[in-house]
Amino acid sequence: TQLLEQSPQFLSIQEGENLTVYCNSSSVFSSLQWYRQEPGEGPVLLVTVVTGGEVKKLKRLTFQFGDARKDSSLHITAAQPGDTGLYLCAGPRGQNFVFGPGTRLSVLP
Amino acid sequence: KAGVTQTPRYLIKTRGQQVTLSCSPISGHRSVSWYQQTPGQGLQFLFEYFSETQRNKGNFPGRFSGRQFSNSRSEMNVSTLELGDSALYLCASSFRTGFYNEQFFGPGTRLTVL
Numbered sequence: 627t628q629l630l631e632q633s634p635q636f637l638s639i640q641e642g643e644n645l646t647v648y649c650n651s652s653s654v655f656s657s658l659q660w661y662r663q664e665p666g667e668g669p670v671l672l673v674t675v676v677t678g679g680e681v682k683k684l685k686r687l688t689f690q691f692g693d694a695r696k697d698s699s700l701h702i703t704a705a706q707p708g709d710t711g712l713y714l715c716a717g718p719r720g721q722n723f724v725f726g727p728g729t730r731l732s733v734l735p
Numbered sequence: 736k737a738g739v740t741q742t743p744r745y746l747i748k749t750r751g752q753q754v755t756l757s758c759s760p761i762s763g764h765r766s767v768s769w770y771q772q773t774p775g776q777g778l779q780f781l782f783e784y785f786s787e788t789q790r791n792k793g794n795f796p797g798r799f800s801g802r803q804f805s806n807s808r809s810e811m812n813v814s815t816l817e818l819g820d821s822a823l824y825l826c827a828s829s830f831r832t833g834f835y836n837e838q839f840f841g842p843g844t845r846l847t848v849l
Contacts, residue, residue, distance in 0.1 A: 628777075657835060668739075668825050668840025669778070676835075714778060718834035721791040723768075725778040 629653060630715055630726035638732040642704050647729040649698045649715035656718060658698045660689055663712040663728075672700075705733045737762065739828050739841035747847045753814040756844045760807050760828030766790075767809040768838060769801060770825040778825075784809055785832035813846075821848045 631650045639645055649658065657676045661669035673682050675691035675698060682689045686709075688701040702709055710733050716725040740759045748754050760767050768791075769781040780793035784803035803809045807828075813820055823845050827838035 667842055668827065670840070671837050674835065674837075716778075722793045723780040723783075723791070723834050725780075727777045 628727060629719065629724045630717065632713075632715060632726040632729050634729060635727070636730050636732075638734065639705055641706055641733055641735050643733075644701070644703050645705055645731070646699055646701045647713055647731070649700075649726050651696050651717075653719075654695050656695070658691060658695075658715055658717045660698070660700055661714040661716065663714060664710075669712075669714055705731075707733045707735050709733050739826055739839055741824075741826050741841040741844050743844060744842065745845045745847075747849060748816050749849050750816055750818060752816050753812060754816060754846060756811045756813075756824055756826075756846075758809045758811070758826030758828075758841060760809070760826075761839055764828035764830050764839070765807050766829045766832045766836070767803055767807065768827045768829075769809070769811045770827065771795075772823040772825060772843070773821070781811070783832065790832050791834075816848045818848050820846065822846060 633648050659674045660672045663669040673689045678693045678695045680691045686703045690699045712728045712730050714725050714728045742757045766785045768783040772778045781795055782801050783791040787803045798814045801811045823843045825840050825843045827840045829836040829838045
């Protein structure tokens with residue numbers, strides 16, 4: 627059983643559409659991070675959320691941390707082909723740092 | 736500023752052998768973390784080194800070990816390789832220790848165990 631679950635696993639949409647991907651856990655996290663990974667490259671950090679209920683915006687991307695700090699969401703407005711990639715959420719668990727399985731997003735032109 | 740570099744980029748080994756992977760962090764970064772990425776298990780944290788000391792550790796067997804040198808460069812060693820060790824091994828560096836800090840990932844070393 628994964629400590630962090632992500633949904634959907636795969637998402638294929640047309641350019642210009644909006645989408646939301648989710649990261650859920652039954653455990654409380656002190657913080658969560660979102661990464662995007664493109665083929666052949668390492669993940670790139672998009673955002674870190676720390677406070678329950680926190681909302682952060684990064685251009686067309688909006689990140690929310692749940693009030694109970696057990697879940698997070700990433701909303702993309704007017705998706706572009708450049709948004710294509712694997713979106714991963716991750717957070718610290720003691721001395722470990724756990725990742726969700728990721729949502730693979732494909733934005734078609 | 737140069738990014739995180741990892742060598743070699745590709746490696747093929749056979750079961751029972753051992754392997755050493757190398758990571759050079761971004762200049763000025765003193766923390767280096769190692770991760771394993773597989774299609775089945777996803778991205779998993781191995782360990783983090785800061786100032787030549789292991790600070791954090793994931794749930795991997797003792798066959799996986801690492802070290803960090805005084806110039807912050809790090810090596811990861813896997814002994815007695817198993818088929819399941821085939822994976823992309825990623826290294827990430829950050830200025831400070833701890834999981835709150837931004838990590839910069841290298842491109843990874845693709846290890847294939849035959």
